[in-house]
Amino acid sequence: MPRLRLTGRGLWITALIVPPLAVMVTFVAYPILSALAYAFYDWQGLQRGEFVGFKHFHTVLFTEPFASWTRNAFINNVIVFFSLMVIQNGFGFVLAYALWRELPGAAFHRVAVFLPVVLSTVIIGFLWKLFFHPIFGPVNQIFRGMGLDFLAQPWLGQSSTALGSLIFVNAWAWVGFPTLVFLAGMQRIPTELLDAARMETNSEWVLIRKIVWPLVAPSATVVFILLFIGSFNWFELPYIMVGLDGSPYGSTDVLGLYFYRTAFGNQSAGVQDFGRGSALAVLTFMFIAVVAAFWTIRLRKREIQI
Amino acid sequence: MSTASAKAMAYDNKGILGTLGRDGLLQIILIANTILMLFPIVIMIFSGFKSNPEIFNNPFAIPDFTNLSNYISVWTQTNFIRYLFNSVFVTGVSILSILVLGTMAAYAIARYEFFGASFILLFFMAGLTLPLKLAIIPLFILFRDLGILNTHWALVAVYVAMGLPSTVFIMTGFIRTLPRELEDAARMDGASELRIMWSVLLPLCRPALIISAIHNLVPIWNDFFFPLVFIQRDALKTLPQGLTAFMGEYTTNWGVMFAGLTLAAAPITVIYIILSRQFINGMTSGALK
Amino acid sequence: MARLSLRNVKKQFKDTKVLHGIDLDIGDREFVVFVGPSGCGKSTLLRLIAGLDPITEGQFHLNGQLMNDVPPSKRGIAMVFQSYALYPHMDVYENMAFGVRLMGLKQTEIDARIDEAANMLRLGELLKRKPRELSGGQRQRVAIGRALVRKPDVFLLDEPLSNLDAALRSDVRLEIARLHRDIGGTMIYVTHDQVEAMTLADKIVVMNLGRIEQVGSPRTLYETPANTFVATFIGSPRMTLIKTSRDGNRLGLEDGGSVVIEDLPNANANGTLTLGVRPDALTISRDGEEGFAASVVYTEYLGDDAYVYARLADGTLVSVRTHPNALYEADEKIRLHVDAAQAHFFDTQSGQRLVV
Amino acid sequence: MARLSLRNVKKQFKDTKVLHGIDLDIGDREFVVFVGPSGCGKSTLLRLIAGLDPITEGQFHLNGQLMNDVPPSKRGIAMVFQSYALYPHMDVYENMAFGVRLMGLKQTEIDARIDEAANMLRLGELLKRKPRELSGGQRQRVAIGRALVRKPDVFLLDEPLSNLDAALRSDVRLEIARLHRDIGGTMIYVTHDQVEAMTLADKIVVMNLGRIEQVGSPRTLYETPANTFVATFIGSPRMTLIKTSRDGNRLGLEDGGSVVIEDLPNANANGTLTLGVRPDALTISRDGEEGFAASVVYTEYLGDDAYVYARLADGTLVSVRTHPNALYEADEKIRLHVDAAQAHFFDTQSGQRLVV
Amino acid sequence: QEISFWSWRQEDRAQYQAIIDAFQEQNPGITVNFEAFEAANYNTILSTALAGDSGPDVMMVRAHGAFETVAGGGYLMALNDENVPGLMDLPEPALAAQTLRADGQIYAVPFASQTMLVIYNKDIFDDLGLEEPQTWDDLLAVSEAIQGAGLYAFANGTAEAWQNETIVSALGSSIIGQDFYEDLMAGEADFTDERFVAALEALVEIKDYFPDGFVGLDYPSAQQIFASGMAGMFAGGSFEIANFRSQNPDLNLGVFPAPVANEGDQHLVGLFFDGGYAGNAQTEHPEAVATFLTYLASQEFGQVFANTLGNISPIPGVVFESALLQEISELNQNSIPYIMLVHFRYQEPSGSVLLQSEVQRMMAGESTPQAAAQAVTDGIATYYEPFQN
Numbered sequence A: 001m002p003r004l005r006l007t008g009r010g011l012w013i014t015a016l017i018v019p020p021l022a023v024m025v026t027f028v029a030y031p032i033l034s035a036l037a038y039a040f041y042d043w044q045g046l047q048r049g050e051f052v053g054f055k056h057f058h059t060v061l062f063t064e065p066f067a068s069w070t071r072n073a074f075i076n077n078v079i080v081f082f083s084l085m086v087i088q089n090g091f092g093f094v095l096a097y098a099l100w101r102e103l104p105g106a107a108f109h110r111v112a113v114f115l116p117v118v119l120s121t122v123i124i125g126f127l128w129k130l131f132f133h134p135i136f137g138p139v140n141q142i143f144r145g146m147g148l149d150f151l152a153q154p155w156l157g158q159s160s161t162a163l164g165s166l167i168f169v170n171a172w173a174w175v176g177f178p179t180l181v182f183l184a185g186m187q188r189i190p191t192e193l194l195d196a197a198r199m200e201t202n203s204e205w206v207l208i209r210k211i212v213w214p215l216v217a218p219s220a221t222v223v224f225i226l227l228f229i230g231s232f233n234w235f236e237l238p239y240i241m242v243g244l245d246g247s248p249y250g251s252t253d254v255l256g257l258y259f260y261r262t263a264f265g266n267q268s269a270g271v272q273d274f275g276r277g278s279a280l281a282v283l284t285f286m287f288i289a290v291v292a293a294f295w296t297i298r299l300r301k302r303e304i305q306i
Numbered sequence B: 001m002s003t004a005s006a007k008a009m010a011y012d013n014k015g016i017l018g019t020l021g022r023d024g025l026l027q028i029i030l031i032a033n034t035i036l037m038l039f040p041i042v043i044m045i046f047s048g049f050k051s052n053p054e055i056f057n058n059p060f061a062i063p064d065f066t067n068l069s070n071y072i073s074v075w076t077q078t079n080f081i082r083y084l085f086n087s088v089f090v091t092g093v094s095i096l097s098i099l100v101l102g103t104m105a106a107y108a109i110a111r112y113e114f115f116g117a118s119f120i121l122l123f124f125m126a127g128l129t130l131p132l133k134l135a136i137i138p139l140f141i142l143f144r145d146l147g148i149l150n151t152h153w154a155l156v157a158v159y160v161a162m163g164l165p166s167t168v169f170i171m172t173g174f175i176r177t178l179p180r181e182l183e184d185a186a187r188m189d190g191a192s193e194l195r196i197m198w199s200v201l202l203p204l205c206r207p208a209l210i211i212s213a214i215h216n217l218v219p220i221w222n223d224f225f226f227p228l229v230f231i232q233r234d235a236l237k238t239l240p241q242g243l244t245a246f247m248g249e250y251t252t253n254w255g256v257m258f259a260g261l262t263l264a265a266a267p268i269t270v271i272y273i274i275l276s277r278q279f280i281n282g283m284t285s286g287a288l289k
Numbered sequence C, D: 001m002a003r004l005s006l007r008n009v010k011k012q013f014k015d016t017k018v019l020h021g022i023d024l025d026i027g028d029r030e031f032v033v034f035v036g037p038s039g040c041g042k043s044t045l046l047r048l049i050a051g052l053d054p055i056t057e058g059q060f061h062l063n064g065q066l067m068n069d070v071p072p073s074k075r076g077i078a079m080v081f082q083s084y085a086l087y088p089h090m091d092v093y094e095n096m097a098f099g100v101r102l103m104g105l106k107q108t109e110i111d112a113r114i115d116e117a118a119n120m121l122r123l124g125e126l127l128k129r130k131p132r133e134l135s136g137g138q139r140q141r142v143a144i145g146r147a148l149v150r151k152p153d154v155f156l157l158d159e160p161l162s163n164l165d166a167a168l169r170s171d172v173r174l175e176i177a178r179l180h181r182d183i184g185g186t187m188i189y190v191t192h193d194q195v196e197a198m199t200l201a202d203k204i205v206v207m208n209l210g211r212i213e214q215v216g217s218p219r220t221l222y223e224t225p226a227n228t229f230v231a232t233f234i235g236s237p238r239m240t241l242i243k244t245s246r247d248g249n250r251l252g253l254e255d256g257g258s259v260v261i262e263d264l265p266n267a268n269a270n271g272t273l274t275l276g277v278r279p280d281a282l283t284i285s286r287d288g289e290e291g292f293a294a295s296v297v298y299t300e301y302l303g304d305d306a307y308v309y310a311r312l313a314d315g316t317l318v319s320v321r322t323h324p325n326a327l328y329e330a331d332e333k334i335r336l337h338v339d340a341a342q343a344h345f346f347d348t349q350s351g352q353r354l355v356v
Numbered sequence E: 001q002e003i004s005f006w007s008w009r010q011e012d013r014a015q016y017q018a019i020i021d022a023f024q025e026q027n028p029g030i031t032v033n034f035e036a037f038e039a040a041n042y043n044t045i046l047s048t049a050l051a052g053d054s055g056p057d058v059m060m061v062r063a064h065g066a067f068e069t070v071a072g073g074g075y076l077m078a079l080n081d082e083n084v085p086g087l088m089d090l091p092e093p094a095l096a097a098q099t100l101r102a103d104g105q106i107y108a109v110p111f112a113s114q115t116m117l118v119i120y121n122k123d124i125f126d127d128l129g130l131e132e133p134q135t136w137d138d139l140l141a142v143s144e145a146i147q148g149a150g151l152y153a154f155a156n157g158t159a160e161a162w163q164n165e166t167i168v169s170a171l172g173s174s175i176i177g178q179d180f181y182e183d184l185m186a187g188e189a190d191f192t193d194e195r196f197v198a199a200l201e202a203l204v205e206i207k208d209y210f211p212d213g214f215v216g217l218d219y220p221s222a223q224q225i226f227a228s229g230m231a232g233m234f235a236g237g238s239f240e241i242a243n244f245r246s247q248n249p250d251l252n253l254g255v256f257p258a259p260v261a262n263e264g265d266q267h268l269v270g271l272f273f274d275g276g277y278a279g280n281a282q283t284e285h286p287e288a289v290a291t292f293l294t295y296l297a298s299q300e301f302g303q304v305f306a307n308t309l310g311n312i313s314p315i316p317g318v319v320f321e322s323a324l325l326q327e328i329s330e331l332n333q334n335s336i337p338y339i340m341l342v343h344f345r346y347q348e349p350s351g352s353v354l355l356q357s358e359v360q361r362m363m364a365g366e367s368t369p370q371a372a373a374q375a376v377t378d379g380i381a382t383y384y385e386p387f388q389n
């Protein structure tokens, strides 16, 4: 039953949705799809060659040494993700809990905790690179000053500490985000619910574990998913702090660096290979998209209406 | 159910937390964290006033704040004002477009049950997971064909595309929480759909708009990758790009670099601090969910 | 002047049919109240009249003109929403001015109208306040004021009092009654609340499951409900339905006593009959063989009245109004007598009223 | 066994004093209802008893033991919240089990208790549901069940029915009354709702502005309110207060007629007297010179009753209960007569009850 | 005619502008617009622009392997003596660095050779009474002496991967030796050859004289340590000199080639070509581009280039004002190529990538010279036939 009003409404919806969709299609969908298509072609330098199907995928996944590079980068991404999950989100939860108490000065702490989030990765990277400088860096100077010389390490130069240092910096810069999201979740818990729990238990720990956390966790879905996407797209911070090669010897190599290096080359690699680079990008994207979608759906299901 | 306001919670502190000792521990955590957060930033600002030897030998010393030579060299040897203006222009136009387009899409998705609304939302969501850097070459070719290479419009286009998904995400969630009755009321009052959006919806969306704005402001203001590739004319460069180029010539003069970083970070930091109240309140009041 | 007529109006959302053919006429200056259980379609019907949702089938005429495709703002209808739906970013004045500005009135005229409405609703002091700075009752008044200034022919009000607390509710209820008398528009009012329906309405429309069960004045509905649904829906505490077996003029319960009523409906001369009795229609005796046997469950003392709740032999819970000083113990055995003049009779199968 | 005693209990939030010295004794198995206008401190007092907020000054003893510093979970008190406060992430079973688990009971004991509570509250079918899958009434029952399983000495209920709709409310009200009879704990119940207070309470505590105005059985409060606050607060429609000038046994209104009442309080032998009359205490006559002169404002038909609202010469609005069939036109002049047995007298200045 | 000219030498902006001004004066009607980009991103920018058919008219391109990516796409203008007179006068290895192996065509005018050697602080050497070391033992002794004086012997760090390749060539070229290079080229040796391993072993020995935490020391900091006079030596390339000079104009610099293992062996430096100036095949002004390229191949330019930019121009007949450059150009007479860059950057995994990360690992003490050499060989063997047996 076509009606005048309905078509009028249809027109209005169309008018609203078409411009943003057009932007997305033109500047996201189309370029990305073309870029992904590169993965199926051979490249002579910058010139696209013939269609080669899944050859590049095979190379990055199964041909040595590319396969072990891919594996290494992937494992590092996984480490980054899980460490940030624990450190960044875990500490974020603690901070959120502390801020929730509305202790004196909470307003100030709230602003401070989020401040690094607004700084660019470039600034943060440079800043901490200087901080971690083995000779002049304030970190080591502080340790030496405290007589803890054994803690004065070339943080970014050894495989045992480099990735950890980067993870620390990332957590430093981003902890404000989960903190605020968790805080929002906590503030959304009805007072009466907490009162009800307090009628039954006197233990702060039980309260956090059985009431606060389960109620905040669903609102953290966004945080988890974004962290996941962010961890597997990690690029700028390692790029600025340790360079394109994942120095030292691949211990900080991640898929983002590896992709960039492969597609655009670096001063030492010489060769640029869009085909292989795009294959890496496609794999990364597929992995992120599948896991993120699957995860979102699962977590959303758990979501609780308060 | 009513929600626990921060205020009301305050009265419960002692009860919930039990002893003052535990509050004390939390207070210490907060203070330590705040120091950890602010210290590096303070050092950055300080270092901008220092020479290399001072930075290396006394990284923590309070500098001579009258020594503006680093800032002066950034100021005089670059087109700082020009870059700043370009950045403000590009960022401003981008944010504005993101908010306008994002609100349009979010309103359509949140309010009208038309075919494929959730599909379209998913489509926007997919944009969240994609690194647009990947598509640099097709984008370049596209902009060349559109004739906007080497103009600010190329940057605006990329930034809008980058910012839309999260904005649509945030705004859709927010608009869904707004009572439909308000729009119905306006409809009864004789307002056109456009009017409803402008006079009723937009003012109500302010918290979510501010969050989206800051959320996008940070990466857009700070981006230096896209301008690097799309902008070659010095007069069109943005602040991070212009300063990075400038720093390329001063790789070893940390003082000048930090002066540059401080100057680059200053505008957005100041904006954040000014808007932090609304931003944090917006975020914690559930505008982001 | 406003006469509304709905003819076989149906509404369907996707696959769910919500209204199954509504026929209703509303005269000028009438105060019509829609009541019915939650989800029966009251709000939906109101929104169809307002034009906020399109009518799936059927016609709606306003003063003889077909309204089906006329947009809401052109119908001369104003609506007051349950949540008030005040524009939170505008002050009281702007809330009221928004609609009339869009009508293209001159500023002087706008001010005059707002002045008038503000006086009528005692909002003069509040014009510069934002909605969040108002109490519930004040918000309610602003919502009505916003409707008033448009000088509509028809006012629609969807549970306008449900967000107010009890004390305020009865005040605002009186105010709405006064308003209707003063401005004299046609009002259509949706509520859950019996007292509101009974006290405000010229005409009550009882709805159930997307259909109209009965239309009539409060007295008509109370005294001659068309069926058991209306009978139990109107009146508080609600009417008790007693399924009796009929033997001539005697209505009996198995092992539960019986009552004799002179004038019984002709239908079902022998067989079953559902007897409807309100708390007032029953009297209690402490002994004797006449009347229904019952055992007291509980007495509710309410000051001026008391209600005795008692259980009949078949398990039906009956409420009886008594004098507040009468005291009945739990489990006390009593006999219940029916005042024939206040008894209602229904067909046990169909639930339809049986006329004597 | 649970006896509560509050001695000079005060509560202050930052600078605002909320309770100004509460003295109250509550006996074992009593059902006590706190009523009072919004903001008078009912919830605050309840929370002090629960231990959710610390007492600023004064003592609270439970069975002779000082409770001021005992944490809530150790007081043997359970609380049912207005919003139910069910844990949304746990199903019904877990909601009930949470507290008893923390008490360290064995699993078999826990199951036994939950079984018992579930039977009593008819929750058996629902044990695996999450709160959001329950209706309002079911949630209410779970909230009570959660309190029950802990077998507390004292139950606190803060407006437990205010989120239910009218029909459900009266059902659950009956259920709470039954529950109190069955389990026999001490119950303290906060409500706005008169009917709840009157029907449930053994003892009603009327509060106002952080003070107790009167404590007594429903009948005591209704029949001998201690002051005008309690008098107008209890009873619906509320008692009308008429400020009369007294001349011997005659109470008059300037230009508004007068009534003669044989037994008047001795105080204020000549001068003024505030006469309190409930709708039942008045009768209407259409002519004559006796009684207060009044003009009808409005008649509310409620089926079994009707209330006539009329305005006295000094502007006071009076409500009178009449037979539902009596019809009074607006603006009709009537005379109101007072039933001396049901009249209340108050000191005009202090508002205190004057005894005859 | 306006032509654009892209470079990654941001730090040379002023000098290039002067050169361009001189060119424009000689060639009225041609305007050259110079644009410099951050070196790290130059590849990305140039590739994107070329792939998008919006490349500059004239551009700096890298040499050897990196050059082929650009040239292989057919984006560059083929050069010969006709469009660029004088091109063929350049030395053969320089031209080879800008020749696409697939078609044997030259696509760029080479602009500089770079020499890998050790740069030292003459003042420190003089103060401590030290001589330029000839043999590896001399070097150890010199290092010991400098360290004994409370300074760093070497300023080098290995935090950035590419620094690891430079120290191999700068310190190890003489140990590696001409013979090994020839055997390698002939396919008769691979990197597990003991001559190459010996060079790696030498590095392990010398790392004790690198700064504390050198594994975390980045390139600019290393340069800075040397430029500020905190270290006696810097193993690097001739390209460092300009930077040192600009950081500290008072620095008194000397250079010496990699020390030999045994007295009497030949001293060698590592040599490679840095890059070239290429024209865009699709330029709208081919004549102007050719004219400009011709200028960039001229001795006049070479001279300015050498004098103002402090680089070693391969253009014949250029004389060096700077004694240091003159010395380097003489050292160039005895050289082996900077092996990985010159020969093993054409395919992935490139020799450079392998060598860099293996040496980095070795220097951190997590691998041995033998293992490093083996890993490099294995990596290259995936595509390089002579290693596959």
Ligand SMILES: Nc1ncnc2c1ncn2[C@@H]1O[C@H](COP(=O)(O)OP(=O)(O)OP(=O)(O)O)[C@@H](O)[C@H]1O
Pocket (backbone or CB within 6 Å): C013, C016, C018, C036, C037, C038, C039, C040, C041, C042, C043, C044, C045, C192
């Ligand atoms: N937009 C819609 N889409 C689908 N079903 C709807 C929609 N709006 C209402 N309904 C359904 O129509 C029926 C009637 O809803 P309506 O809101 O009219 O009830 P109501 O009588 O106003 O109830 P209440 O007293 O609770 O307000 C309900 O079953 C409801 O679920």
Ligand SMILES: Nc1ncnc2c1ncn2[C@@H]1O[C@H](COP(=O)(O)OP(=O)(O)OP(=O)(O)O)[C@@H](O)[C@H]1O
Pocket (backbone or CB within 6 Å): B008, B011, D013, D016, D018, D036, D037, D038, D039, D040, D041, D042, D043, D044, D045, D192
């Ligand atoms: N945490 C608090 N801080 C400051 N004032 C408070 C706080 N809690 C309650 N009050 C004040 O104490 C007074 C009593 O509040 P309380 O909640 O006890 O009232 P109540 O009688 O329960 O009202 P209601 O019937 O509306 O629930 C109010 O004026 C309220 O504003």
Ligand SMILES: [Mg+2]
Pocket (backbone or CB within 6 Å): C042, C043, C044
């Ligand atoms: Mg409704």
Ligand SMILES: [Mg+2]
Pocket (backbone or CB within 6 Å): D042, D043, D044, D158
């Ligand atoms: Mg309360």
